[in-house]
Amino acid sequence: MVGITGPGSGLDEALARERAGETGALGEFLASLDTAGRREAALALHRRMCRQADEELVAPALAALSREELGWSADEADALLVRLLGRDAEVAPHELEASFLALVPLALSAADQAGEFDRSRVRVLRSMAESLRVHRQDVFSLLRDRMDVLLEREVPVVPGLLPRHLLDGFDAYGPEMRAAHGELLAGAGVTEFLAHCALLDRPRATQAWRRESAARLAAAEAGAELVRLLLEGIAARPEHRVNDADPYGPTLPTLAAAANTSLVRGLLWASLDVEADWVVPLAGAVALHAGTGVGGSGGVCRSRAMATTAVAVLGACGGARAEEALRWLGRLPGPVRNRTVLKGAEKAREGLAARSGG
Structure with missing residues (x-):
């Protein structure tokens, strides 16, 4: 040649x-x-x-x-x-x-x-x-x-191997979760479930998205446990500078780059289909942690995208979860100073109160 x-x-x-x-x-x-x-x-x-x-x-x-x-x-x-x-x-x-x-x-x-x-x-x-x-x-x-x-293509599934774009290395969160939960991440149906979660790039999930999420979560081996562990991971992650692919992405420290932020948003909504006591407290913990200002104070929060999604998830709680969700939403004013997050929390509280007749 x-x-x-x-x-x-x-x-x-x-x-x-x-x-x-x-x-x-x-x-x-x-x-x-x-x-x-x-x-x-x-x-x-x-x-x-x-x-x-x-x-x-x-x-x-x-x-x-x-x-x-x-x-x-x-x-x-x-x-x-x-x-x-x-x-x-x-x-x-x-x-x-x-x-x-x-x-x-x-x-x-x-x-x-x-x-x-x-x-x-x-x-x-x-x-x-x-x-x-x-x-x-x-x-x-x-x-x-x-x-x-x-x-829109389905992600190629290789048994035991998580695709590169899920929990990617643009931030510290992805590699940390891969290292900590490798065995669970290799489970049957996990790639399909996480790939669906990673598509959610907005605060609210549609009913069609949620139906597909519920089906994929049910088919994922240890799916509920994985959701809990991944959300606990983000709720405990310190803010840090990320290497985002977006040249106009965040310049301040945050919790995760764009792809993993979308994944967390999907996991938050997916958690509503898990019957467990940790669902509301964990959504509340993410809202509080992500919504608090960088360094623990100020109006520029650690991740507005995650905080607004967690608030919307709390606002979507019904039945026995509604009262606990109201309590968590009530904890946000004070530690959280971002106006967008607080406005969403107030709207969520009003919706919950209206549905419960309070």
Whole structure:
């Protein structure tokens, strides 16, 4: 195979000929390669694009390569995504926005062909595509829709192996829970259950989401015990700086990065389907811990996303749980100073009181 990278490589020579006015030299070189060679060339060209080198020559070649079946592996797909987002990104956020249409399609093609990929980063790219639609709605909408299809895929299940995007390593919480509860996390049905929980990126769960959650929880080996342990883990986790894939994500210490925050939100709602005495106190403990200010005081809480979700879960309690949920909601004012969390707690208390006739 012709050399791809390094000084004097065939790729370097083809690019030099193009720069010298020999139109089509790069295309001829790529056409001379086998599939593995074209995949290697795509990786090299993508890196050049990240570094804003030979952009006018590289962008068309990347676009053509992104439409080919090149047999990408999951590691290669992840390598492309890591270049774009996170601590080891090779482009700044504003550079990614400017070169989004040149850099992202190849990464999506690799993710599509590999079957498994870094879902946390694809979710961030999806959000960016949505915000960039104002510039070219047709193209960015197509990319957004393409990412929706990827993210809606069922997670490949390998017995005994938790997928990378569940309890990922963007924060301290994910690795800690993996290390502490490895045996439970390898249980039958656990991946399917946690994958569903990880989809919840808002404070309230729909009835359809909750029905699916209940079914998957029932099918998960030791599912209720796992929910308890994972929620206890977040309720005891000190705030810390996270390595979020989102370039515009939290800069202050928090409890977990975006993917694990969504997972905790799902676990909170799933806990309502567990018949155990710990459900309400644990939801209350998460609301109190996440809602308290960073460092133990102030209006910028440890995790507003988790706190508002825990408050909503307490507000959804019924029957014998309602009175206990009211007591926990009543403990929030004082330690919690975030207005959004407190407003949600007041609304939850009013709803509980109305349903109980109080």
